[in-house]
Amino acid sequence: MKLKELLHAIPVKQLEGSLDVDVLSICFDSRRVEESTLFVAVRGVHTDGHLFVATAAEHGASVIVLEELPDELSSEVTYILVDDTSYVLGLLATNFYGDPSKELKLVGVTGTNGKTTIATLLFNLFENLGYHVGLISTVENKIGERIIPSTHTTPDPIALNALLRDMVDDGCDYCFMEVSSHAVVQQRIAGLRFAGGIFTNISHDHLDFHGTFDNYIKAKKKFFDDLDRYAFALTNADDRNGAVMLQNTFAHKKTYGLKSMCDFKAKVVESHFDGMLLTIDGHDVWVKLVGGFNAYNLLAVYGAAILLEQETVKVLTAMSEIQGAEGRFEVVRSRNEITGIVDYAHTPDAVENVLSTIRELRAGNQQIITVLGCGGDRDKTKRPEMAAVAVRMSDRVIITSDNPRTEDPLQIIREMEAGVDAKDKKNVFTIAERQEAIRAACHLAQAGDIVLVAGKGHEKYQEINGVRHHFDDKEILEQTFNEQ
Numbered sequence: 001m002k003l004k005e006l007l008h009a010i011p012v013k014q015l016e017g018s019l020d021v022d023v024l025s026i027c028f029d030s031r032r033v034e035e036s037t038l039f040v041a042v043r044g045v046h047t048d049g050h051l052f053v054a055t056a057a058e059h060g061a062s063v064i065v066l067e068e069l070p071d072e073l074s075s076e077v078t079y080i081l082v083d084d085t086s087y088v089l090g091l092l093a094t095n096f097y098g099d100p101s102k103e104l105k106l107v108g109v110t111g112t113n114g115k116t117t118i119a120t121l122l123f124n125l126f127e128n129l130g131y132h133v134g135l136i137s138t139v140e141n142k143i144g145e146r147i148i149p150s151t152h153t154t155p156d157p158i159a160l161n162a163l164l165r166d167m168v169d170d171g172c173d174y175c176f177m178e179v180s181s182h183a184v185v186q187q188r189i190a191g192l193r194f195a196g197g198i199f200t201n202i203s204h205d206h207l208d209f210h211g212t213f214d215n216y217i218k219a220k221k222k223f224f225d226d227l228d229r230y231a232f233a234l235t236n237a238d239d240r241n242g243a244v245m246l247q248n249t250f251a252h253k254k255t256y257g258l259k260s261m262c263d264f265k266a267k268v269v270e271s272h273f274d275g276m277l278l279t280i281d282g283h284d285v286w287v288k289l290v291g292g293f294n295a296y297n298l299l300a301v302y303g304a305a306i307l308l309e310q311e312t313v314k315v316l317t318a319m320s321e322i323q324g325a326e327g328r329f330e331v332v333r334s335r336n337e338i339t340g341i342v343d344y345a346h347t348p349d350a351v352e353n354v355l356s357t358i359r360e361l362r363a364g365n366q367q368i369i370t371v372l373g374c375g376g377d378r379d380k381t382k383r384p385e386m387a388a389v390a391v392r393m394s395d396r397v398i399i400t401s402d403n404p405r406t407e408d409p410l411q412i413i414r415e416m417e418a419g420v421d422a423k424d425k426k427n428v429f430t431i432a433e434r435q436e437a438i439r440a441a442c443h444l445a446q447a448g449d450i451v452l453v454a455g456k457g458h459e460k461y462q463e464i465n466g467v468r469h470h471f472d473d474k475e476i477l478e479q480t481f482n483e484q
């Protein structure tokens, strides 16, 4: 591709070198630069891409996009000075891949909890309605039946546009994707055209990255600020910040909720461990998911489907058949009638929601035994809060490890324990080895009791010091149940 074509709509401040240059690939990591690569220098959390400009030139970069020119310029390289390289990287990626988001209907889901669930449900719903669909999510990316492993909730702009291009070439009509707050701040979605945006809720998470809750709200809101007037913006009216999200959007605003006056309304009529009866906009529908929070997720899915001009009856019929995402309230039963639940709850709000659902569903005085840990190198302030909620709402809690990464697992556990009141300590155990913690919970449980294993959901690893060791909560629950 010629550089000139790539620069369409790019806000260039200064150009040093020729425009008549070939670009064979684009990247933002100097270690990936090859002959005729366009390298974008991005300022990151750990280092600054500008430090690798000379290396990129040595490795054959034909073009370098940056915010600051180096003292010495190479005559082999065209330098493009811009104000914001992260933003420009997004635009360049869309140009390089021929603007794929304009060739299908792309819907983004943002919020603290429920993104994977809603994006996956929408993917399953639209496949069920007969469309060819793409999915971009924490668990996996998909093009129809084809699975492409996922590394992030929202990929970097190059991977993202490459994926969208693949979807378009494969004939996808729709793509449903998660938009994480990191992705908004780092401009991974710059230049994409969304047919719609959905807001789930906002509560405590990722304060390590955003600093304050206010910044976290602003990050989510920016996704809606940037939607165009042809898009829809669907928000949860029952969330305290639901309305704020749409304050400055050009998109047409729609609301959903169980409590407030809304465009899309639902009620939970019955709830069981294997499903719920909902009334959605006056129609009864049995669904396979459980929990009040999933009533919100399903209602958002319904609203989005209607805004995407699908027929009500077809949508509701398909909704009664679809499954949620892997590792979200997955139930495993033992021969002696213990109910195991694997769930990805990794915020105080999610732990509270899952436990209140379990409390509503239990028939009598069965015990709830919760196993949970908190991730290392991530938001530390949620640690005591997650432990406090778990202890308040369970009969017993086993605190354990969940991806300690580069931190000392025992230190993370101590920070969780700080959230436990002295009077509750007798119901709390600490077993740092996650496998032993799950096994102990199963052995403590008696017929009818419920063991909740929270925090890892679909994850198949325990990450310790940069190494991912195989680990699967569901597998261990099943093994332990089989031995009992």
Ligand SMILES: CC(=O)N[C@H]1[C@@H](OP(=O)(O)OP(=O)(O)OC[C@H]2O[C@@H](n3ccc(=O)[nH]c3=O)[C@H](O)[C@@H]2O)O[C@H](CO)[C@@H](O)[C@@H]1O[C@H](C)C(=O)N[C@@H](C)C(=O)N[C@H](CCC(=O)O)C(=O)O
Pocket (backbone or CB within 6 Å): 028, 029, 030, 031, 041, 042, 043, 044, 045, 046, 047, 048, 049, 050, 052, 138, 151, 152, 153, 154, 155, 156, 180, 181, 182, 183
């Ligand atoms: C904190 C964070 O978001 N980090 C992301 C960020 O990396 P970074 O800021 O640390 O980059 P850096 O190491 O400082 O490097 C700065 C720049 O120098 C470049 N560089 C670096 C070294 C070198 O030799 N040459 C070179 O050119 C790098 O390529 C980069 O462009 O930009 C990278 C490229 O997009 C991401 O892969 C990386 O995600 C890391 C792996 C990560 O773990 N991110 C998590 C926190 C994340 O993004 N999570 C969200 C939400 C999760 C959820 O709640 O579901 C997600 O969307 O997944």
Ligand SMILES: Nc1ncnc2c1ncn2[C@@H]1O[C@H](COP(=O)(O)OP(=O)(O)OP(=O)(O)O)[C@@H](O)[C@H]1O
Pocket (backbone or CB within 6 Å): 111, 112, 113, 114, 115, 116, 117, 118, 138, 153, 178, 200, 201, 293, 294, 296, 297, 327, 328, 329, 343, 344, 345, 346, 349, 350, 351, 353, 354, 457
């Ligand atoms: N609408 C909701 N409100 C509150 N909690 C929810 C909601 N939906 C799901 N949860 C809880 O949050 C957990 C994570 O759900 P999900 O994976 O759908 O969220 P996510 O937003 O994709 O998370 P991530 O930020 O890790 O990508 C679930 O396992 C469940 O415990």
Ligand SMILES: N[C@H](CCC[C@H](N)C(=O)O)C(=O)O
Pocket (backbone or CB within 6 Å): 138, 346, 374, 375, 376, 378, 402, 403, 455, 456, 459
């Ligand atoms: N995807 C989320 C949740 C991971 C949950 C937990 N298993 C952990 O490792 O902290 C994150 O990156 O914050």
Ligand SMILES: [Mg+2]
Pocket (backbone or CB within 6 Å): 115, 116, 117, 137, 138, 139, 153, 178
């Ligand atoms: Mg997710």
